[in-house]
Amino acid sequence: MRKIKPLREKPLFGDYIxxxxxxxxxxxxxxLTLPGNKAGNTVNITSPGxxxxxxxxxxxxFCVEGADGIVMTVVIEDGSVFAAxxxxxxxxxxxxxxxxxxxxxxxxxxxxxxxxxxxxxxGGDYDCVAG
Amino acid sequence: MKSFxxxxxxxxxxxxxxxxxxxxxxxxxxxxxxxxFAMNTVIDISSDGITETDLDEAAALxxxxxxxxxxxxxxxxxxxxxxxxxxxxxxxEFYSVVKTxxxxxxxxxxxxSGGACDITIGALVELWDIPNxxxxxxxxxxIKAALALSGFENLTIYEASGxxxxxxxxxxxRLSLGGxxxxxxxxxxxxxxxxxxxxxxxxxFGGNIGVAGGKSDGSPWKIGIRSPRPETGDETVGCFKIxxxxxxxxxxxxxxxxxxxxxxxxxxxxxxxxxxTDTQSAVVFTESGAIGDALSTALFVMNSRGETxxxxxxxxxxxxxTAFIIDDSGQRLFGDEGYFIKY
Numbered sequence: 001m002r003k004i005k006p007l008r009e010k011p012l013f014g015d016y017i018x019x020x021x022x023x024x025x026x027x028x029x030x031x032l033t034l035p036g037n038k039a040g041n042t043v044n045i046t047s048p049g050x051x052x053x054x055x056x057x058x059x060x061x062f063c064v065e066g067a068d069g070i071v072m073t074v075v076i077e078d079g080s081v082f083a084a085x086x087x088x089x090x091x092x093x094x095x096x097x098x099x100x101x102x103x104x105x106x107x108x109x110x111x112x113x114x115x116x117x118x119x120x121x122x123g124g125d126y127d128c129v130a131g
Numbered sequence: 132m133k134s135f136x137x138x139x140x141x142x143x144x145x146x147x148x149x150x151x152x153x154x155x156x157x158x159x160x161x162x163x164x165x166x167x168f169a170m171n172t173v174i175d176i177s178s179d180g181i182t183e184t185d186l187d188e189a190a191a192l193x194x195x196x197x198x199x200x201x202x203x204x205x206x207x208x209x210x211x212x213x214x215x216x217x218x219x220x221x222x223x224e225f226y227s228v229v230k231t232x233x234x235x236x237x238x239x240x241x242x243x244s245g246g247a248c249d250i251t252i253g254a255l256v257e258l259w260d261i262p263n264x265x266x267x268x269x270x271x272x273x274i275k276a277a278l279a280l281s282g283f284e285n286l287t288i289y290e291a292s293g294x295x296x297x298x299x300x301x302x303x304x305r306l307s308l309g310g311x312x313x314x315x316x317x318x319x320x321x322x323x324x325x326x327x328x329x330x331x332x333x334x335x336f337g338g339n340i341g342v343a344g345g346k347s348d349g350s351p352w353k354i355g356i357r358s359p360r361p362e363t364g365d366e367t368v369g370c371f372k373i374x375x376x377x378x379x380x381x382x383x384x385x386x387x388x389x390x391x392x393x394x395x396x397x398x399x400x401x402x403x404x405x406x407x408t409d410t411q412s413a414v415v416f417t418e419s420g421a422i423g424d425a426l427s428t429a430l431f432v433m434n435s436r437g438e439t440x441x442x443x444x445x446x447x448x449x450x451x452x453t454a455f456i457i458d459d460s461g462q463r464l465f466g467d468e469g470y471f472i473k474y
Binding site for chain 1: 166168171172173175262263333335338339340346352353354355356357358359366367370371378379380382385386412414
């Protein structure tokens with residue numbers, strides 16, 4: 001009877017490197033997707049003038065020029081963003097208050113301005129959100 | 132050999148890291164997509180199997196509907212109809228939306244205490260003009276006067292020799308089509324994309340979603356439902372998993388004002404003339420976008436009267452597939468529960 005010999009009796013040094021690398025990568029990817037870790041989050045500003053991107057973690061106050069002469073004042077503060085003022089009639093954008101989670105948006109319909117937070121979404125892996 | 136393994140390790144590491152950083156839920160299947168502001172909302176279109184020219188045409192169609200249904204634009208068909216004394220001949224699009232409104236009004240009238248979605252209350256909607264007048268609450272007498280200018284009994288609609296007519300017997304009667312026109316346009320957009328060979332279609336009209344054909348990988352679309360009160364919990368309350376159809380939402384959380392602790396939203400009970408104050412969100416999954424939009428409004432109003440969606444299913448089986456209602460007392464699911472995953 002032929003004895004089946006295992007390919008290798010002992011793990012080699014290289015195997016440990018592979019295992020260590022996979023464990024490290026898994027741990028890092030877990031840490032990166034943890035809620036609260038928002039280092040990659042951005043503020044995306046879409047207006048008739050185009051699209052611009054800022055960091056959610058660099059405090060700033062700036063104006064966005066929208067349609068029909070509407071100007072929105074946007075404030076980025078402590079990891080959140082809000083419309084501090086707007087020349088639009090309904091001011092839904094100002095009433096929306098602060099947003100700080102990826103996927104959240106502030107929309108000014110009359111001014112054709114969208115402020116959204118980009119980055120890894122927490123919990124939801126939707127194709128879109130209704131409501 | 133060792134250096135080969137190191138290379139493999141490094142590759143694995145970089146791959147996993149890249150996935151962790153970029154793994155997002157946007158479409159990455161090569162579908163064409165476009166966003167536009169029209170019909171007083173943000174519209175997102177995406178589809179496989181179409182060209183940029185198809186998207187241009189879809190956008191032009193949407194602009195043409197905007198010109199029909201924009202009640203504030205003096206050039207629009209709706210504006211001119213409202214200003215006219217007797218109404219008359221209308222476009223096929225206009226007629227189609229009015230007809231859907233009438234159908235849902237009649238359906239809801241049959242099972243509950245008066246029609247719950249009424250497109251003839253234009254005068255009332257313009258009186259309140261929520262949220263553009265701040266925390267303005269009209270006098271009881273003004274509300275009664277505006278309600279007196281409504282009512283389907285003052286409206287006659289018919290087709291004759293391939294032409295369409297919407298007539299009124301009350302000159303001051305004004306139509307409010309905002310609760311149906313967007314859902315109708317959403318459905319028309321999806322149908323247009325289908326006619327151009329579109330596949331795996333997803334269209335969003337300000338939070339009302341239409342999908343056709345499932346995703347490119349054959350799986351159903353996952354459509355999250357926005358929480359009406361994200362400040363006290365999660366951003367979403369659950370999700371629909373559907374291949375084809377429409378999700379319509381009527382909520383009290385975007386257009387509203389507050390006065391003395393009461394939230395006055397933009398959805399009215401046509402029986403009282405006041406905004407509904409005790410429903411937060413009414414979500415419905417239907418085969419028709421126009422019917423879905425009208426139904427979500429009707430269910431929103433009915434819920435405030437203690438009338439549940441299954442009353443409508445009893446009257447017309449299949450009018451919707453699934454309904455999901457959120458109010459101060461909690462969340463409830465009606466119809467086929469298999470499409471919805473609640474959190």
